[in-house]
Amino acid sequence: MGMTIAEKIIALAAGVPEAKAGDIHTVNLDRMMSNDGTTHLTVDMYHNRLKDPRIAEPKKMVFIVDHNVPSDSPKTAAAQKKMRDFAKEHGIDFWEGKGVCHQIMMEHYVCPGELIFGADSHTCTYGALGAFGTGVGCTDLLYGMVTGASWVLVPETIKFNLTGKLREGVYPRDLMLTIIGNISASGASYQVMEFCGDGAKTLTVDDRMVLCNLAVEAGAKTAIFEADEIALNWLKERGRKPKAVFKSDEDAVYVKEYTFDLSKIEPVAARPDFVDDVVPAKKVCGVRIDQAFLGSCNNGRIGDLRVGASIVKGRKISDHVRFLVVPASRQVYLQALKEGLIDIFMESGAIVMNPNCSVCWGSCQGVIGENEVLISTGTRNFKGRAGHPSSKVYLGSAATVAASAVKGEICTADMLQD
Amino acid sequence: MSVGKIFKFHNDLDTDQIIASQYLLLPTIDEMKEHAFESLEPDFAAKVTPGDFVVGGENFGCGSSREQAPGVLKALGVQAVVAKSFARIFYRNAINIGLPVIVCRELPDAVKTGDEMELSLTDGTAMANGKSYSCTRLPAYMQQILSQGGLIASLNEQAH
């Protein structure tokens, strides 16, 4: 019987000819990524709870400090130091302050056909390159680090057939939020979201990352695109080669199929406190905001910064708004610097930070106060995610966020008047 | 298993509510556990006693991969989490650290915070307010991890 891309990747990693939904397989992991959200716990368990502490293959490991950067407290600093010292001692690739983990993984590591565990839920991002990336906890990560392997329940796959092309002023983020609003926050629980169709061909790797990244917000185990010419060219430009390039078989089994016409997608926003509470952006216009955030592993790439900069250029951020602009990585930052985007943001009155997770993870940098409202290109709008439990987070596209920062209230880019 | 009090939460209960980001980098789970469910039930850590149950609706534990979420519940002595459905990373994490997570479609709608319940993992049944509910049984592979006391215990078994 035919297999989906996800099933093929698992079969290859398990060293079996066939994998089908519902099977449990022991798989060899190609890579493991761990960030400062949990690595200190993994390191503690490694030292304190293992009878035979060892690392199967240090070269499979990547440690990335991105959540609280620069550090905001001695406790944060101690957690990061633990991670740094461990990486140094064991020869593990270590990145600090160079960007959000998923962006760094995509820029430097991920290859089509790989099976990757990351101790972060948005590890599903790697499907943009035809890899199977999925988020795990720190115990799973530890198990993988020690053995080089783990167990996987082969997930069912949902097919998302994309047709048409996004209109001007509508972005992949609008598309993905629309999909999540449509299928709900648990609409793809335990399942793979496979994106295909002509519409997929209109999307760049960066665009695909936006879609895959948010798949976990629909409960998905991962999301995946076929590693087509667009993906392979992207990979080649970065000097990497695929592990394996898979297509889903004609007779592969899908648990469900959806079709989305890209040309029908409108700018949308997710309302507090659920990612699937998605409405047309126009419906939330007029909500006064205190802060706006352009960044994150979902929407902090060069294309997003270009969109944001084109909107704030020649304009000033509203007096009562703090507009945080946080490029997703050092590469993105340097490109933005080269293109003059950083200067445009600075000129407009924005707060431009070093690449890191920033207020998307909501623990320190850019934290918002009691009853404050944030409009964000981040991944989540959970209750209190960005600060005080009474504060509210709206999610929107880079364009909507930048326009709202200028206006001082939620608005779409086309509503800005000069 | 013994009788415990129920703390009930809503659908799509996310990991940020179980333990907020700002506490994740505290040095130990024990320091974090005081902040469990802080945004929803500021007194949760003070009120919960070992053997109590957390009951959720659909998609319990959605959001981030923070293992601190099941970690703080286990550290507070929560006997099991019972929900209509679970988000997958939370589910996997809970099993990996030896915290029973039980799928039960009917029970959540029939109970409220403060009610008592009883759970039998071996029978796959739960009792609350004089009624018995059947629960979905764990796949054998996961059952085994759980019965060994979690993934690290099973790893240490292999080290023999």
Place this chain on the structure above:
Amino acid sequence: MGQTIVEKIIARNIGAGSVKPGDIVTTSVDRVMLDDIMIPFIADKFHEMGFSKIWNPHKAVLIYDHLVPSSQLDDIRHYKAGDAFALKYGIEHVHRSDGICHQLMTEAGYVKPGDVVFGTDSHTTTYGCVGAFSTGIGYTEMAAILGTGNLWVKVPETIKIIIDGTLPDNVMSKDVILRIIGDLGADGATYRALEFAGAAVERMSVSSRMTMANMAIEAGAKCAVFTPDEKTAEYCGIVLNDFQRNLIGDKDADYCRILTYHGEDFVPVMACPSQVDKIRKVSELEGLPVDQVFIGSCTNGRLEDLKMAAKVLDGKSVAPFVKLIVTPASRKVYQEAAACGAIKTLVEAGAMVTHPGCGLCCGRAGGILCDGERVVATNNRNFLGRMGTSKVEIYLASPAVAAACAAAGKIVSPI
């Protein structure tokens, strides 16, 4: 008898022909600076005192810098308190994310040579770089000034510091002021004014002078002043008037002490943990491993500092496992450093460049450290616990030294 610079400024301010050290006089305040940490307290005291308006709202400047970007929920309360106070009393000069207060006060043109200025931050001494009399006060006195426009001061004695000759290439004004603080001691200038003069000082940029005036407080000084010159005029965007041009310490003025240095004698130095006056030559400290380097603050976060760091790091990388955090002093500095390529060089070398603000220097965020870590920093204080726990070792240095240490991963002298 002749007058020192500070005596001339105060005498003119109070409309007297002359003043002498020890006189207690009431000044008319030209400008006040209110910062984000103190604003809620200022507002409370102002109300408690029973004032209903600010004597001259145009003379007040409110700056958010210690708490930008926010890192704790309390920070937001301070923004709101500041916004409400500014709105209620008509303060128009409000900077919410433009950089560090002391940088903005001169850079944005709020302080001119000869002004009498007070701020709710001890490094308010900085404005002496353009020949102003400026010093830090508490929030209660600030509230009183806002209500009355006046503040009493005791005319300070002046210590004159003459630096002749030329500084070596690898020496920055930071090395000069650190050495002077070491020589004077942390309380060596308490209640006194420092007055800088000499060929080496005349050659310095206004930015370099700012570094020195900024750190005068670390010797306990009430203020520190430089004679305004053409560089000052250009920096302030003014033509000096007779009074300003005449802000020179008279030869026959009464100085309580005169120190003379030769520029050539200076070497790169560091202030060692945990006193600013614990000065050692960098060459004596070489080899100590470094975990983090911080380049920024109102002391050394200016364009020339970033350019110097970029020059040292050009084509090099920050040592593995070492963090380099660069926090420009102001939005303008950031933009100029970006335009001239310094930011690019620094980021390519591995620096994290944050938004302008106080950053790590004030110890609330921006790169806090933990037990056992050592940081080389270009700011003004290395007090116990200032950047994290009491077991963090803070070494203060110039941007050139700091950048060299970042590349080496240990303490080294700049070339």
Place this chain on the structure above:
Amino acid sequence: MEKFTGKVWVLGDDIDTDIIIPTEYLALKTIEDMKQYGFSPLRPKLAGLIEKGDIIVAGKNFGCGSSREQAPEVIKALGIRCIIAKSFARIFFRNSINNGLLLMEQPDLFDHVREGEEITVMVNSHVSYNGRNYPLASLPENLVEIINAGGLVKAMRVRNGLAG
């Protein structure tokens, strides 16, 4: 003339304002919230041990560093009756007077006094300790005025026609 007796806490030279109250606590809502962190970088337990009426004796340059008025306010809130040091940093000195916290300079006491023992202070005259009198200077007149008014806030209230 005012006279009081109190137990002594001895601190060293150059006790800076970051030691008295670290920056990380400066944005707490009230001085009451902050005071538990007083002196924490140097002596984490001290704030909990100080009792109302105690006296701090220190070396030179007490209160150097920042202009944070929270420093004298925290010390006052902890119940410290007065500080006797070899010398004080000037902003701290002004801030203390403005808040009605009594400071006195005394060059020799610090070198002799032992922590935990009692001293008796005769304001503007001398300190008695272990059978010896240590002279105290008088404060300048303009500061005495502020102290007599009960601090700067009260002085301003009177100026503005409010009850002091």
